[in-house]
Amino acid sequence: MSNHHWRTWVLIIFVIFAAIFNLSQSDPDSHHFRKKILMKEKVRRMFYHAYDNYMKYAFPHDELKPLTKTFTDSLSELGNLRLEHLPQNYNGSALTLIESLSSLLILGNNTEFERGVSWLSENLSFDVDARVNLFECNIRVLGGLVSAHMLAIDSRNRFSQGTYKNELLILAEDLGRRLLPAFGTPTGLPYAWINLKYGVMANETTETSTSCSGSLILEMGALSRLTGDPQFEDAALRALRKLWSLRSSMNLLGTTVDVVSGKWIEYSSGIGAGVDSFYEYLVKAYILFGKEEYWRMFQSAYVAVQKYFRHGPWYHEADMRTGHATYWQLTSLQAFWPGLQVLVGDIAAANSSHREFVKVWERFGVLPERYLLDHQMLHPTEKYYPLRPELAESTFYLYQATKDPWYLEVGESITDSLNLYTKVDGGFASVRDVSTMVLEDHQHSFFLSETCKYLYLLYDDSFLVDQNYVFTTEGHPLPVLSAWQDRLPEVYTSANYTFIQRRASAMSLQICPAMTSSTSREVDEKHESACHICDTRRDHRCLTDEDCGVDATTCRRRSCSIAGFCGLWLYL
Numbered sequence: 001m002s003n004h005h006w007r008t009w010v011l012i013i014f015v016i017f018a019a020i021f022n023l024s025q026s027d028p029d030s031h032h033f034r035k036k037i038l039m040k041e042k043v044r045r046m047f048y049h050a051y052d053n054y055m056k057y058a059f060p061h062d063e064l065k066p067l068t069k070t071f072t073d074s075l076s077e078l079g080n081l082r083l084e085h086l087p088q089n090y091n092g093s094a095l096t097l098i099e100s101l102s103s104l105l106i107l108g109n110n111t112e113f114e115r116g117v118s119w120l121s122e123n124l125s126f127d128v129d130a131r132v133n134l135f136e137c138n139i140r141v142l143g144g145l146v147s148a149h150m151l152a153i154d155s156r157n158r159f160s161q162g163t164y165k166n167e168l169l170i171l172a173e174d175l176g177r178r179l180l181p182a183f184g185t186p187t188g189l190p191y192a193w194i195n196l197k198y199g200v201m202a203n204e205t206t207e208t209s210t211s212c213s214g215s216l217i218l219e220m221g222a223l224s225r226l227t228g229d230p231q232f233e234d235a236a237l238r239a240l241r242k243l244w245s246l247r248s249s250m251n252l253l254g255t256t257v258d259v260v261s262g263k264w265i266e267y268s269s270g271i272g273a274g275v276d277s278f279y280e281y282l283v284k285a286y287i288l289f290g291k292e293e294y295w296r297m298f299q300s301a302y303v304a305v306q307k308y309f310r311h312g313p314w315y316h317e318a319d320m321r322t323g324h325a326t327y328w329q330l331t332s333l334q335a336f337w338p339g340l341q342v343l344v345g346d347i348a349a350a351n352s353s354h355r356e357f358v359k360v361w362e363r364f365g366v367l368p369e370r371y372l373l374d375h376q377m378l379h380p381t382e383k384y385y386p387l388r389p390e391l392a393e394s395t396f397y398l399y400q401a402t403k404d405p406w407y408l409e410v411g412e413s414i415t416d417s418l419n420l421y422t423k424v425d426g427g428f429a430s431v432r433d434v435s436t437m438v439l440e441d442h443q444h445s446f447f448l449s450e451t452c453k454y455l456y457l458l459y460d461d462s463f464l465v466d467q468n469y470v471f472t473t474e475g476h477p478l479p480v481l482s483a484w485q486d487r488l489p490e491v492y493t494s495a496n497y498t499f500i501q502r503r504a505s506a507m508s509l510q511i512c513p514a515m516t517s518s519t520s521r522e523v524d525e526k527h528e529s530a531c532h533i534c535d536t537r538r539d540h541r542c543l544t545d546e547d548c549g550v551d552a553t554t555c556r557r558r559s560c561s562i563a564g565f566c567g568l569w570l571y572l
């Protein structure tokens with residue numbers, strides 16, 4: 001071949017490569033594919049920075065103090081704001097390791113998972129004189145163990161042949177039995193606190209929260225199904241039923257209740273602290289166990305939330321007796337709500353709330369614990385951000401439901417903020433004050449069980465491919481097994497498609513928030529109605545405004561345009 005020919009061929013090959021390269025640059029799919037790989041690596045590095053530092057400086061204690069590179073035995077401190085009855089001789093339960101197990105598997109690190117399981121099997125004991133919060137211990141420790149056990153025995157053979165002998169389940173059952181005395185109250189509502197060695201302490205407080213007594217059913221139910229001992233599920237279900245029976249005529253619950261008298265102590269509630277996972281567990285228990293009872297409770301509770309707490313994309317708190325708004329505050333914990341709405345198919349509402357949380361995240365760099373909506377300012381004392389997962393969690397669910405690449409960008413911005421503001425040499429530190437970004441010496445275990453996990457799953461969901469899971473409120477996956485279903489929920493059977501549509505859209509029937517008149521602040525009955533009213537003609541064409549319905553998201557009446565289409569909003 002002549003020199004000239006060579007040059008022509010080189011040029012042709014170059015042009016072809018350049019064209020392919022250019023095509024892949026401009027192809028949005030491959031752009032997102034590359035972004036996912038990049039981000040997945042970023043999140044993986046984040047997880048291991050947190051995990052390795054915990055293992056180096058804190059293990060087998062509970063949590064890492066990343067600034068001083070030391071540890072805290074914090075199980076007894078969780079939810080214990082006044083730091084009462086702290087144990088003297090407690091040396092930790094490897095809390096962060098337990099919380100990391102399912103994340104390790106999702107990241108594909110079977111070896112480290114197996115190493116963790118063997119250490120726990122040989123060393124962990126719950127026979128310790130430690131007073132713990134029932135809710136926290138249930139979601140973090142019991143949930144972590146039960147989930148890891150189920151993942152260890154599933155068909156993917158994650159263990160080197162025959163080395164796993166149900167040790168995590170044995171530990172979980174032992175812990176479950178130590179938690180049971182908490183339910184020994186006249187109402188069946190459990191005490192909020194229990195000593196792992198001695199049971200309920202003398203003069204223990206009888207005040208508990210709605211989430212503490214109403215969100216135990218996933219872990220306790222799973223434990224019963226795995227051990228064949230119904231006591232755990234029975235106790236959790238009895239408590240849940242009792243709590244539900246205490247609802248007001250508006251289907252609202254308060255935030256705290258007395259476990260002996262069954263009387264409400266705090267009548268105001270919302271979807272955040274002290275209540276959040278109650279709603280979450282109703283719908284997730286329905287998915288995991290297929291019991292219609294959970295769905296019925298959820299549906300009524302959800303409609304009440306949309307009606308009395310919702311204000312546009314925001315949710316305020318209200319008094320369970322009157323439905324009147326009490327606190328106009330955004331809290332960081334509320335950011336899980338759009339994720340829950342995705343589970344029930346209420347995507348439009350989920351998306352609009354999620355966007356508002358993202359705006360607040362972007363304004364401060366992270367989500368402040370509490371933000372005063374009526375004054376548009378930070379709460380004077382609750383300015384912290386303890387590495388919470390809720391926004392990442394909702395972002396993951398919304399991406400799963402919509403595949404809208406915008407959510408990948410949100411995940412990127414969350415990841416970048418975490419790396420920028422909270423990463424230190426010894427791990428990831430909580431933010432004490434979001435207005436100054438001063439840090440706190442604490443890496444919470446949920447950073448590994450939830451925050452990193454949901455961010456990772458946003459970019460790599462291969463773990464979810466051949467199995468359906470319900471994620472507990474602490475981010476621990478529980479496989480959805482047909483053997484556990486009372487009856488397979490209709491939403492999961494494809495035979496009756498019309499029914500599925502009806503069921504999915506039952507939640508999409510947006511409920512108009514209960515309007516309060518600005519002067520008397522009395523509930524204006526006129527506005528209390530389901531607000532998704534369809535157009536009278538199915539093709540969205542119209543002759544007059546009367547042919548158009550009411551918009552599901554804004555609750556505003558739609559009007560008929562000059563061109564004869566429904567769709568322009570008439571602001572009432």
Ligand code: DMJ
Pocket residue numbers: 276277333388389390446473474475
């Ligand atoms: C987690 O421990 C759980 O998600 C719980 O339900 C409330 N939130 C924290 C993390 O923010």
